[in-house]
Amino acid sequence: xxxxxxxxxxxxxVGGIFIQNVFLMTVLVLQILFSPLYATKSENKDEKQKAExxxxxERRLQSLQGLDKIKLHYRLARRxxxxxxxxxxxxxxxxxxxxxxLGDLKQKAIGLGxxxxxxxxxxxxxxxxxxxKEAIQIFRRIGDRxxxxxxxxxxxxxxQDQGANSQALSCFLESLKTEKQLKNEIGVxxxxxxxxxxxx
Numbered sequence: 001x002x003x004x005x006x007x008x009x010x011x012x013x014v015g016g017i018f019i020q021n022v023f024l025m026t027v028l029v030l031q032i033l034f035s036p037l038y039a040t041k042s043e044n045k046d047e048k049q050k051a052e053x054x055x056x057x058e059r060r061l062q063s064l065q066g067l068d069k070i071k072l073h074y075r076l077a078r079r080x081x082x083x084x085x086x087x088x089x090x091x092x093x094x095x096x097x098x099x100x101x102l103g104d105l106k107q108k109a110i111g112l113g114x115x116x117x118x119x120x121x122x123x124x125x126x127x128x129x130x131x132x133k134e135a136i137q138i139f140r141r142i143g144d145r146x147x148x149x150x151x152x153x154x155x156x157x158x159x160q161d162q163g164a165n166s167q168a169l170s171c172f173l174e175s176l177k178t179e180k181q182l183k184n185e186i187g188v189x190x191x192x193x194x195x196x197x198x199x200x
Contacts, residue, residue, distance in 0.1 A: 089118035109138035149178035
């Protein structure tokens with residue numbers, strides 16, 4: 001006989017159901033009360049691991065040169081994206097300077113674009129728009145349609161953050177057209193979502 005069966009026999013089926021419900025409610029309340037603590041501990045552990053891995057990547061920069069160093073600067077810039085806009089900008093512009101010395105137009109444009117996004121997180125919209133537009137111009141010149149489209153979407157978001165919806169819409173529509181031509185369904189979905197937000 002199960003524990004619930006024994007309990008039902010001692011206090012009757014109605015009393016057993018009542019005790020069961022009290023037990024389940026207690027478990028539920030305990031889960032609600034203590035799960036944030038566990039989540040916070042888990043989040044703190046994740047944050048600590050991210051910080052350690054960022055520090056390891058920063059140290060690794062010292063041993064790299066050329067394109068490998070540029071790409072790691074950009075990787076760090078993307079990792080710092082919403083955590084530390086100043087570090088994002090620093091890594092993006094450092095990669096930009098190295099790629100300028102090497103004459104690598106694609107990497108130069110990526111650095112400009114990432115710096116622009118970093119400036120937008122600092123609400124410095126003038127430099128943000130300037131850098132992203134320069135990146136788009138370079139990508140157009142070298143025929144990199146994928147990056148033109150991606151940074152057009154970013155430019156649209158920067159305009160949208162300022163309430164310049166007509167300029168944002170123009171960027172999103174151009175990006176949408178390119179994503180359709182490239183048959184990039186994720187890019188199309190992103191553009192349609194951005195357009196939908198404007199009309200919301």
